[in-house]
Amino acid sequence: MRRLFPHPLLSFMLFIGWLLLANSANLNNLILATLLAILVPLATQPWWPGRPRIHSMRLIGYVIFVLGDILCANVEIAAIILFMPARKIASVWITVPVDLPDPEAMALLAATITLTPGTLTAEFSTDNKALLVHVLHTRNPDAVRDAIKSRYESRLKRIFM
């Protein structure tokens, strides 16, 4: 089973993605989607060594959690844009030290930070141990850093085992 599906999650995404793209779930598309889900991960396996082990259920929970966060942060940022005078907005650069083992986890953390309005990933360090984050408005940069670490990084650590 492990040899037939080297990346189970990738296979699953390809299957669903093909069905969504084809816009119908008749037999032809099901067969084609299954073929793609088996062949593409097998063919690309040599170029993706050291794949991380992912806890799928926690990943789904994480996505829902982040979507909720995006909604809340959006309201805050909308209030800042609409009602705060432009000269009072205090933007800062902060460095977030990160301790995640996989590049995939780093990418996910960076994407999460950017998608949450108000914070934006601008740069990685060369040894993958720190992220440069731009914050739209904050009086307390350390609190933002700690929030990123406690809310997102700790959860990602439990997803990427």
Place this chain on the structure above:
Amino acid sequence: MLGYALPFAIACFALALLLNLWRLATAPTVLDRILVVDTMVINMLALIVLYGAQSRSAISMDIGMLFAMTGYFGTVAFCKFYLRGRIVE
């Protein structure tokens, strides 16, 4: 209700596009212009999809998908060109 909400959303995005155009005309740096074009693509995408919902056509979603892809690749290509002076390395 939908008869009011759809035109309202369309008006919002049309106004957003006008604001984008204004920003495009007064943008101080090259970077702002790239950013504005990126945002315009996304607003146009919303308008196309809303028009499809208004006129009950199924094809608009496909147009929107192509639009999203070309917009994203356009932004990345612009930035890459700006950073490196070439797109394909």
Place this chain on the structure above:
Amino acid sequence: MNVVIDLVISGVLAVGGLFGLIGSFGMLKLREPMQRLHAPTEATTVGVGAILIAATVIGWQNGIANWHGVLITIFLLVTAPMSALMLAKAHRHLAQPKLPDTGTDAQWASDPPPRDDSD
């Protein structure tokens, strides 16, 4: 039941339109280029995401089932961080802002490499 769905979709459409508008307004109002980069993130995630989901549900109600709206939403959510990252890198290249330290021995990924004096 249909009335409830109609109301919910109308609310989602209104919220999406307003957030798209706020995102574009933010680009006009904010003063520094880096601040302006924050505004479209908002328009993309909530604004267009809400519109796409609402349009998909409207399509289902009209009997035109089209799943591409879901695909576009996923595509936008996946690619928005990448274009923001590229724009931020381009901004660094252009404005050379003063940045904090990495906190480790390494430097930021697009810093110029340290000069090698050995040769």
